Amino acid sequence: MSQESYGYSNRDGIWSISWHDFHGICQEIALAAANFNPEIIIAVGRGGFYPGTLIAHLLRTEIYPVRFTRRKNDVVLHEKPQWLLEPPALVRGKRILVVDEIASSGQTLLGVKQKVEEMGASVVQTAVLYAHTWGANIPDYIGLISDALLLNPWDREVVVDGCLQFHPEYIEALAKQNLTPDKSLRIPASPINLAKSPI
Template sequence: MAETTTDERERLTWDDFGVATRDISRAIVADGFHPEVVVAIARGGLLPGGAIAYGLGVKNCGALNVEFYTGIGTVLDAPEVLPPALDLSYLAGRRVLLVDDVADSGRTLDLAVKLLNAQGAEARSAVIYTKPTTIITPDYAWKDTSLWIDFPWSFQGSVHEEDAA
C-alpha cells in the first residue's frame, strides 16, 4: 500500500498506482457496471482515467477540464469548467465512468457528476483516494486518507517551478 512520509503525507508510488487502478477496475467489473465511456477530470484524473480505461477495455475516453485547487490548501470560490469543452451531448444515454485522483472536498467531483447526469448519462464515479471532508461519496474508491497526498505525477511540481528556485 501507499507509504506515509515523515511529514505526514500520503505518498502514492507508481507501483501503488498500478495496484490501485487495477483494484478499482476489478471492483467496477464485480459490480456489473460496464461503462461505454471513461471521462477523466483533468488534470488529476487523466492518468487514473487512462489506466482504468485500459483495465476495463474501454477505448472511448474523454476529459473534462475543471479547476478548483490552485495550490496546496488554496482553492477557488467554486470549481470551474475550463476549455476545451467536452462534448457533453454525446454522453446522453450512455454509461459513463467519471475518474479523478481524489475526492477531497468533493466539490469538483460533485460538479462533474451533476453535469453528466444533466446530459442524461448514467454516470458513476471512481477515485483513488477519498477524504473525510468530501461532500460526495464516489461509487468506487481505493483508499481513504485524511493526509495530503503526493501523487507520482505531481508531487515534484512543474519544471517552471524548478527554474524559479
C-alpha cells in the first residue's frame, strides 16, 4: 500500500513544526481541556504519544497508550485502522480525553472515541495537534488547522544504515509539490556524545 492513501497530493505548501511550536500547542490544548478535567488521557500511537504525554504532564493526569493504526513498523499496511493495543478497562465511568497527532480522514480518532464510549466512559472528548480542513469538524480541540504538509519534529529524521536522514515519506510528500528537502528542514539539534553505550 502506498503512502498516497494519506493524500499528499492535496497538500498546499509546507509547515515545519518546531519543538517550541509543539510545546506551545500542547500548552494551549491543556489550558482549554482543563475545564473538561479529564481523568484519563488516551494517547493514540505513535504520533499521539508525543502530545498525549506532554498534555498528561501539564494536566497532572493519568495516561494510557492505544494503537489503532494502518501502519506497522512505519509502513502503511491497511486501508483502515486496525487495533494493536486497545484501551484499558478502567476507562469505564471516567472522563476521557483522546489525544492524537492529526485529524485528516478522522477514521483513527473516531474509532478510538467509539471504542472508549463502548467500554463505558462517562464522557469522551478528543484533541489533536493539527487538522486538515476536511477533518476539522471531528476533534473537540485542535491546535492548528492547515492543509500544508506538516513536518513533525519527532519523525522528520530517521536512522538508515546507521545515519540520520530525512524521512523517506516526507521526501515523497515534498516531491508531490516539486520540492526537495534541504538543511533548513532538518532538526537543529546539537550532537551529544553518549555518556554510556555498549558499542
